[in-house]
Amino acid sequence: MAGSPSKLWCRKMKTYFSNMDMDRDGFLTEKDLDKRLELSKAANPTLDVEIERKHIQKVWLVMYNNGKEQPEGYKLSEKDFADNLWSVVNKPNFKEMLEPMTERLFNNFDLEKKGRVTKENFLKITGEIVSEEIASAAFDSADVEKSGNLTMKQMFDAMVFFYTNQDDEGNPLNHIMGPLVD
Secondary structure, three states: OOOOOOHHHHHHHHHHHHHHOOOOOOEEOHHHHHHHHHHHHHHOOOOOHHHHHHHHHHHHHHHHOOOOOOOOOOOEEHHHHHHHHHHHHOOOOHHHHHHHHHHHHHHHHOOOOOOOEEHHHHHHHHOOOOOHHHHHHHHHHHOOOOOOEEOHHHHHHHHHHHHHOOOOOOOHHHHOOOOOOO
16 A cells, blocks of 8 residues: 555544544543443443453554554544554555454454354444444445355455555445544
């Protein structure tokens, strides 16, 4: 990808940031991530909060802070969030970095632990972030086999698409975080 991010990519990351900024103060903090964890627990009562907190801290370090440790109380701005993610998605090992995060997300969505994510569970969990219409369209786009279930590979491919696609604004996967912010 390299170079500069497209306007579409910047809009996706602005939307992503906006959904993560739970207190709407213009910064991401550990408090925002804890609030997101509470919402995840409400949508998935079987979620192991301590394991998920460790996962979120790893995502915070690897994806949002580009591997840089930050002091306690650190506030991540929208610009730094987008700049860091742009740097991460341009790393040669980006897909390898994304695999364990996708696996964790997949396991959180696979409420029945059957190795697949049903549309019903996908809508239930993403309903904390976006409308059912947006979530349903994103699910249908990711479900390339049209089976009504997502495999781990399909979820991984959808995440790679979200983070790397620069120009297909019409694809529902680009809107999984909600209507794009300008």
